[in-house]
Amino acid sequence: MSKSKITILVVDDTRYNLQILSIMLANQGYAVLEASNGIDAIDLAKTHMPDLILLDIKMPDMDGYQVCSNLKTHLSTQQIPIIFISAIENVEEKVEAFTVGGIDFINKPFHLIEVLARVETHLRVSSLQAQLLAQTKLLEIQNINLQKEISNLTGFDWDLYSEVKEAIDRQELRLFYQPIVNFQTDLITGFEALIRWQHPTRGLLAPIHFIDIIEGTDLIYPVGRWVLNTACKQLQNWQQSFPKYTDLTMSVNVSTKQISEINLVEHIREILQESQINPHSLKLEITESTVMGDRDRTLQILDQLKDLKIQFCIDDFGTGYSSLRRLTDFPIDILKIDRSFINNEEWVIVKAIGSLAFTLGKSVVVEGIETSTQLETLKTLFGSSLNRCYGQGYLFAKPLDAESASQLLAKNTTFIK
Template sequence: MFTVFGIGVYYWFYRFTTDKTLQRLKDDLRISAIASSQQIDVDEFVTLSQTGKANQEGGSDDPLYQKQLEWLYNLHQINPKIFIFTFIKDDSQTQEKQQIRYLVDVWMNIDASKSARFLESAIATPYHINTLTNGTVEFRDFYQDKWGKWMTYYAPIRDKSGKIVGAIGADMQIDEITQLQKEIQRQFLVSFGISYPFFLTLIYILTTLLTRRFQAMQKYAQAVGEGNYQPNISLSSEFKFSFFNDERIILSKALEEMTGKIRQREELLNAIFNQVAVGIGIHTLDHKIKIVNQTFCRLIGYSEEELIDRHCCDITHPEDIELSKKYIHEMIHSKVFPPSTHEKRCICKNGEIIWIEMAITIIEDNHKNPKYFISVIQDITRRRFAEKKLIEAANTDFLTKLPNRGYFIECLDDLLSQANDYLHNLFALLLVDLDNFKTINDSLGHLAGDQFLVNIANHLSDCVTDKDIVARLGGDEFAILLTSIQSIEDAIVVANKIQTEISIPFYIHGQEFVTSASIGIVLSRNLASQTKYLVASDLLRDADIAMYQVKNKGKNNYAIFGQEMYENFIHQLKLENDLRKAIGEGSLSLYYQPIIDLKTGELYSLESLVRWFHPELGFLTPNKFLPIAEQSGLIVELGNWGLKTACHQLHQWHEEKLISENISVNVNIAGKQFDGKDLLTQIVKTLSETKLSPSHLHIEVTETIISHNTVNVTKTLKKIKDLGVKIAIDDFGTGYSSLARLRNFPVNEIKIDKAFVQPLNTHPRNVKFLQGIITLCQNLELKVVCEGIETEAQNNILSDLHCNYGQGYLFAKPMSVSDFELWIKNKTKRDEERKKNQNSESNFIKGEL
């Protein structure tokens, strides 16, 4: 019976320990997957998935790949049992079964033979599909693939808008788990093998001794009771007595001997009690300590005498007392006593705070009522520290150490809930977006950009109090939560402080940088109507609207969200959707404005200008919809459409002999079209499709675009110019370029803004100033086009200044295709009649002579 009981206890404790260990491993795996998916730099992840290329080793030479691999390896260092990788949905496959593509696998830094290759395809499992499609966190239990046996958690990666752009997988090798289970099994077997024989021997010895002595004493007492005062029964060598010894003395000696045996047994049990690896305490129902073992004393730092009759709360951290009392109360008054644990902090004698895991067992009296409870404790401080690190990693931005987007939104929701409970609670959200971060990133690289963001994070933290929250939402976007303010003026003070603080020059790699920020401000409730926000997403949306209004009005300022701003945002959003639809349906049109050779009066080129006839709002000028296209990114698609349409139209006119084959078309290029590598490819493709000669295409780039991104734009323009395409700087004189910098740009023409043309006949200085510009440009072998010519006087002055070309209402307004065709026919007819008259006059003069 003792054997069966002992084996049962050991087996139960073994299974309990094994199951709990496995559950902890799964919890660590799940936390790692979720934390990594929220912490990853989404912009870099998307860029890498779109532009990264694999190398022969199975990885990638792309810096973004190397940076993300290093980041995954750093996470692996925190918990070496966990291996993290990223993947995306493969939308390019033609197979019937859905597939995924692996991106970055931390195994590439550990053992490349176990690593998925960069952009390697694999058949998607239901776990992959659910995570990438539904955004759920999926657990895949023990399975095997070509790299080994694993268990894995998958978590979705979302961009700022919440769209799923990929997923992260956190692996743990089954061999690792099996080895851990074997180690636990081995330790239990060793412990069982060592302790159980000793336990059986002890029970056997004690039972034998006590039974024999008891039987002897029983026989002796029976003999004495029967009148045999000298029975031939041996109790021990000490039981020597004479015939005159009273039987009570004999029984007393027998009981003393039995007491000695029992004392020996207690000492043995006490030795076992004090030498176990866990702390054990026996307590009264009012939480008084009655008995503790040496391990309990060693963990807490008090002696046994100092702990006896002490209340449990005396050694419990004040913040954990109520929760601990509740747990013990539930255990004591529960009708069923299931095995349960509770974690709390204890204060040691030396003041050190440790975390313990406590399990409670109830001791009942003969009437099945609780009498005592036994607490079994063990130190879990290291485990709690590791868990805290994982939680911090899940809630903290890896680069700046500020709270990340997920944690910030949780804080925002909590604050909204408190503000809704108490009407007088007012707080403000400030959304801060840096105005020129991309310039630093492009010019100095990502490492310098990262250092810049860390500096900004420190400056923002200096602008608020300890009660406020500063977070990095992603990229160069930060958020500040002013948790308690009295009025909107308090938020404005902070916004002005931020502008002042970050305007101080930064020095990165020895180079000075000056930045600014666009700040959107929104209050937790409307002070006039007392209407309140209910969810964090609405608050972030309105702060974003206010911030983008600042961007659209020139940046480096702040704006406070209001109802009028929201209505304007809805209008802009509708206009954006209509514009997207118009581009897709081809309901936009190009107008063409002639550029005239001022010397001959002949048509030199045509500038293509986009126009939109909105079905509800009517004819819209470009200034109504081009800023929306710029802000939304539609400008790239719109620009590509304009380029293709203009080239196709010019080629058609050439084929129809409507215009001379030496006439070109000018196409405006937006700044965002230079961001990727598609512009050069699009131009080559368009020229090939339309069969237009490169020399007949002129692209116009504003002066502002070149001055803000000199290196990238200049490289692209040089490649375009090498094709034979001509480059023109548009609106020259309105940006930040100087005449001295013109020689550094690969351009053919300068288009001088109408602001310099219109005042020509008002003062001689204006003429001299423009003459200087024209002369310098021509010395640099650049053609000059003057815009905005509206009068004959302006035309005559520019002709006298030897300006090459002119454009303006004097010659023609921008015209639709049909209007231009009519205009060019009439112009051609007039030119032919003029030449005919000139020839007649010339012949008449010759005849007279």
């Protein structure tokens, strides 16, 4: 950019300083604006948008700090570089100059060569920043276009990814809690934490609408940490509020990506310390695919987590391809029987899974119990091991927000039909 197209605003209540600075800058080819007080300076800055301002500090009515602060609060002028010029030499004044938004400080009496050198340096820096900003915006546009092309080719929904990412930032995700009931006592012994999205226009969304985009991308790490932290804090609250439920447990789903996260063990250790819950009351639910993955690496992580005294549950057992060997190799405490076997009344398979679990010293949780008939059938199948059998489903309660779950605990409800 030629100097004739660059405008510099000089602000000083001393006429001599104003003239000498203006003449020097004009001789260098710059367009110069002059103001002898703060109010005129603000008006000129807003109407002419100078590329740089040389600003005196000690002026009557409105000093340079106030002028700078005013300009930095307005979107149209906040990016204008401001160099303070003053006879004040104490450190506090210079700190104040940079605090209110100045980029440089020149002491009076000033040398014209020094002023000119600093002006040209900051103009070049400002020009480079503008170029970088323009290039950044161009790259953002190109990136958006590339994402759309990839989305069309792969089916990946970048729009949903962006929307979920914004939802995380706006704290729109919620945790709901579904009771887990013991077959022998018919009492609540724990909850499973289930994620929901409080969408600003579509209302409360179930995981089917967004969980794949979270689990398939880097979003799983912040969301996973938030779920664990929130669920454990809620469990702490319930255990303290309801003395009869000091042994209450919390089940949290953990994806394969989370298991492979480098600092997962340390993060869970910190959560347990902060929430002060009994580690045995935290149950991590993993899938069969996690168990069937990288055996050595997964086993190493699970063993480290097991050292913290937490429990492990295989979710939706029977729908994947886990082997009996993996069940004995890995520190699994609970098998969760998939709801599909209950819906299809495949009682032979249900009994076989239960018998396998009890033989291996494990417990079972049956998902998707919706009718009294289903519950009675399950109690008949597992009659000799009811203390190690648990149920979950709409027969007991749908997933509840924290307040509704608290009310359910307060009732100390038994689910005898």
